[in-house]
Amino acid sequence: MDLAGVDARAPRVCFLATACGDSSAVIRDFYDMAHETGFHGTHLQLFTMPNVDDMREHLLTQDVIWVWGGSVAGLLAMWELHGVGDLMREAWEAGVVLTGVSAGSICWHVGGTTDSFGPELRPISNGLGLVPFSNGVHYDSEEQRRPLFQSLVASGQLPAGYATDDGVGVLYRGTEFAEALTEKQGRAAYLVERGADGAAVETRLETRLLR
Known part of the structure; x- marks a missing residue:
């Protein structure tokens, strides 16, 4: 608002x-x-x-x-x-x-991980792409999310992107990342990129607590 x-x-x-x-x-x-x-x-x-x-x-x-x-x-x-x-x-x-939230977050991005097809998570890559990143939701609450998201970014199936623990959101201004915000103390957001050696590199981002 x-x-x-x-x-x-x-x-x-x-x-x-x-x-x-x-x-x-x-x-x-x-x-x-x-x-x-x-x-x-x-x-x-x-x-x-x-x-x-x-x-x-x-x-x-x-x-x-x-x-x-x-x-x-x-x-x-x-x-x-x-x-x-x-x-x-x-x-x-x-x-x-x-x-x-969740699907309502992934949709604005290039893609992410989804359980739309069953309990085994799969990639999805036909998001609207309003921002040129991938999006990893439920990063701390569903055990398949983190390793799959990292492997998809590492393999190039998804571009670099932002992942969030539950209760955390990322804010973009235009197509640029602005900040990460959380409604729960101790929760985080992460930038996941493909490193020079082809492995995923995860960077924990500072979050601003909403009160």
Whole structure:
């Protein structure tokens, strides 16, 4: 909300739960939170059909677009089918703040690791690529995430990228990394790059605690 820079009115926040099949319970929880927090909430759903007549107008009039987690492969497929990816790029270029968690974080990047296809994690590399990095989510809470993300970067299957423990986010301004932030003390973000010897190099980043 701070990044949107809105004064004198409630920020407009559009919620997308595409990655969890537009779960009615998740969408309901979003509106409850919007009411409690005091921002103007809307949502865009694609199942079983879009709930707005003009998706472009709807997305470009938002201050913040917030994307929920679930299947990033399913999210990207549905967005491609409905042209949402192109609209997200247009919204981003117009200055709308784009954010999200898990699948809703990976989607803005080139790719990352996903359990969209089953319990054995696999790479995904058809993200929107608004920023030219890969993204490693759930870095501290799911044991397959860290080694797979490092191996994908080391092999060149994914570009260098930023990984986050649960409760941590990375902020970009344009296509440049700005800072890492955490809502939980002691959690971290990491830059993972391919070293000169072809091995992954992980650098722990300082995080700013949100209060």
